[in-house]
Amino acid sequence: MRRIALLLLLGGAGLLAPITASVVGAWFLVEPPDARTVALGSAGVALDNLYASTFYNPASIASGPRIAATWTHAQWFWPGMSIDHAGLAGRVGDRLGFAANVIYAQHGETDVVDEHGNYLGRYRSYDLAPGISAAYRILPSLTAGMTLKGVYSLWWPTWIWEVMPELGIEGGGDAFTVAGDAGVQYRPQDALTFGFAVANLGPNLRYDSTEGDILPRVARVGFAVRPPIPGPVSGTVTGELSRDLFPPTEWRDLYHWGAGLELEFARLAFTRIGYLYYDSDGWRGWTWGVGLAHRGLRLDVGVDSGIYREPRSRNVRFQLSAGL
Numbered sequence: 001m002r003r004i005a006l007l008l009l010l011g012g013a014g015l016l017a018p019i020t021a022s023v024v025g026a027w028f029l030v031e032p033p034d035a036r037t038v039a040l041g042s043a044g045v046a047l048d049n050l051y052a053s054t055f056y057n058p059a060s061i062a063s064g065p066r067i068a069a070t071w072t073h074a075q076w077f078w079p080g081m082s083i084d085h086a087g088l089a090g091r092v093g094d095r096l097g098f099a100a101n102v103i104y105a106q107h108g109e110t111d112v113v114d115e116h117g118n119y120l121g122r123y124r125s126y127d128l129a130p131g132i133s134a135a136y137r138i139l140p141s142l143t144a145g146m147t148l149k150g151v152y153s154l155w156w157p158t159w160i161w162e163v164m165p166e167l168g169i170e171g172g173g174d175a176f177t178v179a180g181d182a183g184v185q186y187r188p189q190d191a192l193t194f195g196f197a198v199a200n201l202g203p204n205l206r207y208d209s210t211e212g213d214i215l216p217r218v219a220r221v222g223f224a225v226r227p228p229i230p231g232p233v234s235g236t237v238t239g240e241l242s243r244d245l246f247p248p249t250e251w252r253d254l255y256h257w258g259a260g261l262e263l264e265f266a267r268l269a270f271t272r273i274g275y276l277y278y279d280s281d282g283w284r285g286w287t288w289g290v291g292l293a294h295r296g297l298r299l300d301v302g303v304d305s306g307i308y309r310e311p312r313s314r315n316v317r318f319q320l321s322a323g324l
Helices: 002-014 035-039 058-062 159-163
Strands: 067-075 082-092 096-113 119-139 142-154 174-189 192-201 218-225 233-244 255-265 269-277 284-294 297-303 316-323
Touching: 035 255, 035 269, 035 284, 035 297, 035 316, 058 082, 058 096, 058 119, 058 142, 058 174, 058 192, 096 142, 119 159, 119 174
Parallel strands: none
Antiparallel strands: 067 082, 067 316, 082 096, 096 119, 119 142, 142 174, 174 192, 192 218, 218 233, 233 255, 255 269, 269 284, 284 297, 297 316
């Protein structure tokens, strides 16, 4: 637990620390992978029923189902790009939880043509981040967790400069690093949960001998409220404020936030709406989604295509989850 406390302390200090200029890479690490939370404005740091997902807060698995699995597929950014996320989690007793997650983002295929117009082949660039998580219930109302993950990025395979020596390069097409996440969730009463987490703390991705690309480190704080509603309908209101711990970009403010409302009908059907704010220049908008559940199985759909400035293909996530 001392390591978790140290990571949280570093992340909290980063909320006010100055940020030096650098190139930011591995953007897929801040792209929400699951359909349910995307529909809620990506405000998931305080949600404690995310099945096996540890993306927002690894502490959540100490309060989730005893055994859970989840898988999400999404068309991402432009046609030909996609993100897949899979997770498996389990709890030992009432205090300890473990999980394994993997995110795979592929960026489409690229044709390789030499200076004479000769077709030399085709390759697919991708990013991969497998990770393992552990969470522990310190007090009946307090859980803490951490994640250790590897981050691998392939932009150009080695055969490109082998068949095109005129490029004058010998490497730098892929990179690997390790990163850590940590978080806590505090539930003072059944209807209220607070969450705090830091993500993607680790060394830069180095494609060659240069300084490398900084990871998209981020700190999140938020809440989830489950007000008592009589009858077969229940609801959850969630909100989150996050702060980037990397240099500002033209499409994303340093601070951003999201909020959402979920209504559950007779434990069978869900409807969700949210709002996500990235920056004041247009990267903001409404999100929405629906879900169906039956005997531990759940199918969710989440849409956040309304938050982007430029026209683009539909950004829809499909998620299948199971839990006991």
